[in-house]
Amino acid sequence: MSTEIMSPSQPLLHRVAEKDRAPVRFTIDGQPAMALEGDTVLTAILTQRAQLRRNEFSHEPRAGFCWMGACQDCWVLTDSGERLRACSTFITPGLALRTEPVDAMDFASGGQA
Ligand code: FES
Secondary structure: OOOOOOOOOOOOOOOOOOOOOOEEEEEEOOEEEEEEOOOEHHHHHHOOOOOOEEOOOOOOEEOOOOOOOOOOOOEEEEOOOOEEEHHHOEOOOOOEEEOOOOOHHHHHOOOOO
16 A cells, blocks of 8 residues: 555546546636536546645645535635535536635635625
């Protein structure tokens, strides 16, 4: 078993099938990114990065937990302040996602800082 630590910019997920779906352009923290049609926001981010977001309280890296809409560990924000559950929201063209810094005030105000 490897003890190598992943770089935050190293993708956690690697696509091995269905690579011929239509591309979907979006941004992560202002950086251009590309997913495939039908990807969830969680898949779209984790095929680009090692982490989904940082916990709003501990600031530890998170990558979701259940991946089926039950644990609340995958909330991310859009640039407009909308909260999205990444594991149950499909990526859409032009979606501007924020993964950090996400602080408690963003969530306390429903993302309307
Ligand atoms: S990963 Fe559990 S609700 Fe999204």
